[in-house]
Amino acid sequence: MSDTALYDIPGPLARRRHRLYGLASTVVILGFVAWVIYLLFDTHQFTAEKWRPFTYVGIQELLLRGLGNTLKAFAYAAVLSLVLGGVLATGRLSAHRPVRWVATLLVEFFRAMPVLVMIFFVFVALKVQPMPALITGLTLYNGSVLAEVFRTGVNSVERGQREAAYSLGMRKTQVMGYVLVPQAVRAMLPTIISQLVVALKDTSLGFLITYEEFLHAGKLIASNLDYGLPFIPVVMVISPIYIGMCMLLSWLATFAAKRQRRSPKTEAVEVAPAEPGTLLPGAGAH
Amino acid sequence: MNVLTDNFSLYGEGLLGTVELTVYASLLALVVGFLMASFRVAPVASLRAFGTVWVAVLRNTPLTLLFFAVLLGLPRFGVVLPFQLFAVLALGCYTSAFICEAVRSGINTVPTGQGEAARSLGMTFGQTLGAVILPQAFRSVIPPVGSTLIALAKNSAIAGSFSVTELLGTYKTLNELGYSIIWTFVWIAVGYLIVTLTISAVFNVLEKRWGVPR
Numbered sequence: 001m002s003d004t005a006l007y008d009i010p011g012p013l014a015r016r017r018h019r020l021y022g023l024a025s026t027v028v029i030l031g032f033v034a035w036v037i038y039l040l041f042d043t044h045q046f047t048a049e050k051w052r053p054f055t056y057v058g059i060q061e062l063l064l065r066g067l068g069n070t071l072k073a074f075a076y077a078a079v080l081s082l083v084l085g086g087v088l089a090t091g092r093l094s095a096h097r098p099v100r101w102v103a104t105l106l107v108e109f110f111r112a113m114p115v116l117v118m119i120f121f122v123f124v125a126l127k128v129q130p131m132p133a134l135i136t137g138l139t140l141y142n143g144s145v146l147a148e149v150f151r152t153g154v155n156s157v158e159r160g161q162r163e164a165a166y167s168l169g170m171r172k173t174q175v176m177g178y179v180l181v182p183q184a185v186r187a188m189l190p191t192i193i194s195q196l197v198v199a200l201k202d203t204s205l206g207f208l209i210t211y212e213e214f215l216h217a218g219k220l221i222a223s224n225l226d227y228g229l230p231f232i233p234v235v236m237v238i239s240p241i242y243i244g245m246c247m248l249l250s251w252l253a254t255f256a257a258k259r260q261r262r263s264p265k266t267e268a269v270e271v272a273p274a275e276p277g278t279l280l281p282g283a284g285a286h
Numbered sequence: 287m288n289v290l291t292d293n294f295s296l297y298g299e300g301l302l303g304t305v306e307l308t309v310y311a312s313l314l315a316l317v318v319g320f321l322m323a324s325f326r327v328a329p330v331a332s333l334r335a336f337g338t339v340w341v342a343v344l345r346n347t348p349l350t351l352l353f354f355a356v357l358l359g360l361p362r363f364g365v366v367l368p369f370q371l372f373a374v375l376a377l378g379c380y381t382s383a384f385i386c387e388a389v390r391s392g393i394n395t396v397p398t399g400q401g402e403a404a405r406s407l408g409m410t411f412g413q414t415l416g417a418v419i420l421p422q423a424f425r426s427v428i429p430p431v432g433s434t435l436i437a438l439a440k441n442s443a444i445a446g447s448f449s450v451t452e453l454l455g456t457y458k459t460l461n462e463l464g465y466s467i468i469w470t471f472v473w474i475a476v477g478y479l480i481v482t483l484t485i486s487a488v489f490n491v492l493e494k495r496w497g498v499p500r
């Protein structure tokens with residue numbers, strides 16, 4: 001364990017004390033959980049009436065359709081933002097100054113704006129359908145963040161690699177395509193996947209522009225008077241699925257990071273984790 | 287252009303709402319984040335587990351779902367608070383998970399010798415963490431915490447869709463009044479840029495004043 005420097009390896013007395021603290025905090029946490037469960041029962045959240053809708057095929061189909069729409073938006077947004085990220089990163093790494101400027105401006109602007117403002121702008125001002133609006137907003141934001149990830153990845157490949165490639169007489173494009181990018185992508189994989197988790201989480205913003213995704217389906221069920229407004233049951237069904245999907249993807253990122261640490265192929269690169277935003281827009285990556 | 291001059295008070299109210307949300311939620315996130323980070327390195331196993339679960343769950347929860355559950359769910363339990371307070375709770379708890387991770391990796395940047403020296407002086411875990419490790423970790427987590435708080439300011443836009451007064455929500459009123467929708471959004475964007483640039487300026491000053499030279 002890396003953090004044992006913070007306390008001595010406990011002796012018998014300290015172990016007993018820690019056990020006491022542990023017991024006390026467990027009791028407090030369990031007490032809180034018990035209080036929540038009591039509240040759930042007290043406000044009649046577990047009545048058959050509120051849970052019956054989930055046994056109906058129509059309701060299940062509604063939820064599945066919502067989940068499908070969420071995944072569809074995620075798939076489009078993921079692929080498109082990877083493409084946009086690639087294009088913008090190429091622009092930022094370009095040898096031509098005007099191209100670099102334009103790419104930098106776009107990346108910095110879209111990273112500094114809240115995703116929701118972009119989504120609403122496309123949805124309200126440009127009068128686009130909910131799904132393309134959601135995908136556009138997600139693509140612009142995640143594409144710009146990914147562009148920064150790609151750029152720092154390529155820049156963090158050890159200098160000798162680039163120099164060696166040039167001294168072999170390779171052209172600019174060849175150096176990029178055969179030497180730098182393959183090494184960078186391998187090293188960046190965990191960071192890219194973590195950014196995709198952000199995209200998956202943000203698909204739920206579609207709920208706010210009436211895109212018929214998972215949360216929207218839940219809201220439809222929750223506001224149904226016939227089932228006694230089963231709001232809490234809906235949250236209890238939806239959140240584990242949402243959180244589970246995101247955890248699965250996060251776990252994949254951790255797995256990739258662990259694998260990468262063992263791999264000799266990524267020795268020449270070191271990539272910092274993706275940042276949620278710029279500290280100083282215009283100052284580039286930090 | 288006259289969208290701004292005609293509706294200065296409306297924009298001002300929205301901007302103020304966003305700033306208030308950001309400040310209160312930041313304070314909550316910082317307090318809870320530091321607390322969770324110290325839980326995660328504590329010698330007591332159940333506190334460590336609690337911190338780990340807190341971070342793992344909140345980091346993987348879509349913020350919209352959290353808003354949905356907190357703002358529309360808690361009232362079902364008879365917890366009736368102003369919407370703004372609910373929004374601060376949701377935003378603060380969500381961001382605290384990210385602050386916690388930033389602080390925890392900051393704790394790892396403090397050389398092991400510091401903790402060992404503190405221990406050899408006979409300091410307890412609380413003293414080691416509070417008087418030796420965290421003050422040094424604080425200096426190296428200024429940039430990541432700054433980025434996290436900027437993300438919080440941007441995330442506060444979601445609150446507008448749950449009937450909390452904030453900047454993005456002003457577009458609805460202006461749209462109904464018939465103003466040019468493009469310009470409305472331009473000024474909203476400017477408002478967000480003001481907020482995020484202010485935060486990054488503050489953190490640049492902090493970084494200059496306290497940061498570790500690297």
